[in-house]
Amino acid sequence: MFAWLWAVAVVLHLLYLSNSYAAFSSLSADHVVHLLLGIAALALLVRPRSLALLAAVCALTPVTAWFEAPRLGNHWLLASLVAVVFISAMAIGALSKTRDISGAVLRDALPAARLIFLVVYGFCAFAKFNSSFVDPTASCANFYLNEVARSVGLSQFNSIGTSGWMHLVPWIAMAIETGVVVLLLVRHTRVLGVIVALVFHGIIAFDTAHAFSDFSSVIAALAILFLPDTFFLSFTPWLRKPGLHIAGLFVALVSAVLLVWQSTDSGRLSVSTLGHGRDWLWWIVWAVLTAAVIGWSVRTHMLRSDIELLPAHKTMLVLPALAFLIGCGPYLELRVGTSWNMYANLQTANGSSNSFVIPVTAEFTNYQNDRVRITATKDSGLQQYIDSGYELPFVNLRGYTSTHYDTSITYERNGMTTTVEHTRDDPTLGRELPWWERKVIVFRALDATEPVACQNTMLSAR
Template sequence: MKKALTGKEINYYNYLSEVNSPGKYFASHLKYKIFCCLWAIASIFHMANFNGFSINLTFFLLTASAITLIAKPSSTVRLLIFISLQIYQAATDMPRTSNHWVIAAFVNLTIIQSYIYLIIKRRSFFIDKVELMNIFAPLVKMEVIVLYFFAIFHKLNSGFLDTEASCAVRFLLLQNSYYDILPTSKTLLALNIYLTLTIEALIPLLLCLRRTRYWGILLGLVFHWVLAYNPLNGFYDFSATILALYFLFTSTNFSNKIYSFYSQTIKRKSVLKNRLLQFNLVNFALFTFSILFALALINIYTRAFQDYFRHVIWTAYSVSFMIIFILSMRTKDDTEEKGAFSFAHYTLLLLPLITFLNGLSPYLGLKTESSYAMFSNLRTEGGVTNHLLAPISTQIFDYQKDVVEIVSSSDPYLQRMADEGKLLVFFQFRKHVKKHLPAQVTYLRNGEKSTFELSKASATHELLSGSYALDKVMDFRHFMKNGEQECTH
């Protein structure tokens, strides 16, 4: 027991023996620790988006684990605790898990899968961190490319290309109404649609090629930085997740540059502290002025911006990240990996495959939510599709073909669907009725009129039954009866 607790005489495989350059090994070790910090910070931005730091015990523990991981990113135990809590929270949120949180869960599962793979391979629980990163990083990069593939593929529909309905137009109008920077002519609105498609197509293409990878990262950084300021949502949580995942595409030169800035900041802090500790009138005046200036800034920011986390914390974090990244681009790095997507074993492709199938769900007739189709104007329900390339015949499941139109209901949400001319997939309609138990609802299901009355319904009524597992996994958005699909999540 003592040996197990102290780690003495335990098989700890040193991956350094397989690396030609010790310098490259230690640079990769630094990269691993910085990624752990960035991944934990992305989680904090996620919780900040809806003030979720202390909503429940899980979020409190997730916040605490993120902070402890940042404090000691070299700890494998802290990483495993953190990602396990994140996976648990994503599973708890199902089926309404946000898209970036779904990707985060897939990334975390990939890390755990890679860890288990190395345990079996090395016959030890003590896994080298550099080897662990070398195993999971290529798989996570595949998942990022899959995310971008579907982000652009889902938008290839008539609704997104329609200036009257397109989410690209709505985003620009909302952002401009808040910041009032760009003109809103019809030409510019139409241009923004195709500009969005072009940028989202270029990013993964540039990331896949070694020579253009850094330009792809830079383009993505600017794109997601701008997107984070849209008042429609707190997109900085999505952007922070993407920043952390971009980091895996970078060479160790970027990691070294981050560490260099960190070291210089610590040294300057120490020098400044020593100077200010020497009491004199100048230092006293500087100290007093600094406090008053900081309070004045806080007062200005409090009055100017309601969302301080977006305009202060996110701005400071993202701009610092981009500046250091741009500076790292100026230095050529011969240690950049050549096989960015090389995987250790074919069994490790399971999570990237599931990530792909999740994005394919709308075209298979499965769920339309949490399938990376956010704000895409995609419509695939009711035997009709607005996609320009994927025909409705690809739907091998019938969930989306079973459609309900609400006539009237005592339930406010269902009545709103009726008033606004919106339809629901029967699967989603049943879930809502089962959860909220409306006193009465009259609806048309595939053209046939029915009425549900709670007081007369038996426990085995079709609207009060269903599979817990399927209800937990699948979720469908409402859609328009007539016209193009509106801009919704």
């Protein structure tokens, strides 16, 4: 079941990528790798019991993440860490005397994946404990609640403001996310934690203005790993029925059609239709999965789950530790983008933070001290910073201008105004960054106002 849901998550991720990754239109390395991942995911949908296909999907996932960086979603970085866990466990099993790959997956990969999920989800919840997130005039919670409401037809609904009930929205979101972590940590409440996570992220994915089903599908696939073995055993007879197999093949067929459609279409004619197909694919999978988990729990009165959280080989703890280090990045100012702090209104820069818990940051780097404000440009991507009023670290600007088409720009930096007519000819803006600054040291735009606004999209210079 996990492998099948993981394949669905991969398909949804590929469907949310822009046409720059339309693999059928180019033979560049990044396009080919994404194409191979799509083929492997479709094959895994048809044969979810195949360890070889799961290994192929897991091997390709971090490679695609590298190509997508620095414009990399948190869900795909999470998926990449989990994928490396599975590949590592399979390697341990293959190199063991017994060559027990399946056993290694059960003993090492699943516990390590659960730990990574707890670390990542914990940081996501923790990041929201800040002064801007609890402000209903700026909170991402209120912003996305509005989008969900309008997506389901409540066009007059508005939760952004100063009314008393509006203040509750951020705190409810914080309570739910924190509650999921606590419930999953306690063996007596783990099934309830899975249900809360599935329902919460399922509701979020009804937002058609801002696609969340790629993130929600990764959460769902990892959340079910906290269910007890009895859940999966109870559905084993159903999984062998021809009708369910046909339904699985239908999902694979629909996924294939959508992927081919996205990869061959220019995007001008079918964006809306493709989006509807993508959304409905996830909503149906989510509804069936959530109903199955809730129905099983109600029927068996089971909330307890005695799954393992620690892998048998302690070397497998390296990946959860890396997930923890990534989460610490904003508070150390090592990196801010793709650091388990999305949709949280969190801002950590210049030694300070709006966090309730960690108001002071350790300035391990000074990238965010050197920032610019763009005042004029002919580039549509950089125009976003003028429209929003955001500042950005100079390293972000360099990363963008050195890899994009030549343009003109006027910006303020350290109190001085500079105009560059041709960015590709400029000795600084036109020089490509080293790979660690381009791919790993990732920062976000900075809001100089209070409260810090919800950055509801990934801006261009990332």
